[in-house]
Amino acid sequence: MRNATYTGRHRPAAQTPRGRRYVVPVALLSATVAGGLVIREARAGELGPAAAGAMSNASTSVDAVGLPADPDAVSAATAARAGGGTSRDTSREALAGVDTAGSTSGPSSVEAATARARADEKARAAAKAEKQKAAKAQAARDNAVKAAHRWVSPLASYTLTSGYGFRWGKLHPAQDLATPVGSRVHSLSSGTVIFAGWDSTGFGNLVRIQYWDGTVSFMAHNSRLVVSVGQTVAPGQLVSYSGNTGHSTGPHVHLEIHPSGGEAVPPMPWLANHGIRL
Ligand SMILES: [Zn+2]
Structure with a gap:
């Protein structure tokens, strides 16, 4: 079957x-x-x-x-x-x-590894951002210093007259810049006003400024002063109006340059070395 x-x-x-x-x-x-x-x-x-x-x-x-x-x-x-x-x-x-x-690749260890990777990535991003922020701040400081240390002309317009040298048996330790009375006179760079007032030896209304590098400038024969002793000034800041005060034969700015506050030097080459071509 x-x-x-x-x-x-x-x-x-x-x-x-x-x-x-x-x-x-x-x-x-x-x-x-x-x-x-x-x-x-x-x-x-x-x-x-x-x-x-x-x-x-x-x-x-x-x-x-x-x-x-x-x-x-x-x-x-x-x-x-x-x-x-x-x-x-x-x-x-x-x-x-x-x-x-x-032992090594269970769900918990994978999560831990992922968490560590995320934490590392976050730390790297934070460090990068901090670095960029620091670089930006440093660049801003550099620019600020560069701006503070720049040198500018004391007058917008002028005529070169008497230069550095002996006149009538006497040293004229300055560059004279002929300009109408009341012309705006500017600080050459950033610094501190160390004298602002009447000088009875012949400078008339005088402004002396000591700059950031120690150099001292004299700007004489002003009609009016607008700064005072101890005041800090920036490059190009108005410090006075030009005039014909003191021993002067005509409206002009008498400009002296004293490196490190010492003896006066010929202004023209010194100014040229600082980017100012009068
Ligand atoms: Zn002079």
């Missing part, structure tokens, strides 16, 4: 003699057991000698049962045993992978 349950399998039920109807499931069981043993043997390699021995005994006992073996199942089991090395390696790698994941 045909059993539809086995139709379509590699061992057609139609060709199976009635007396061997139960061999097929046993053979399949054998193949399943054999396959299971391959896995068990693979795991046995990971175990201690006693456990491995128990596994081996189990295998032997199954073999000793002497159940009829299905040839295909046996060859499949043999192939599985032959390829056991791969299975064992894969098994070890899988186990190793679990161990590794558990």
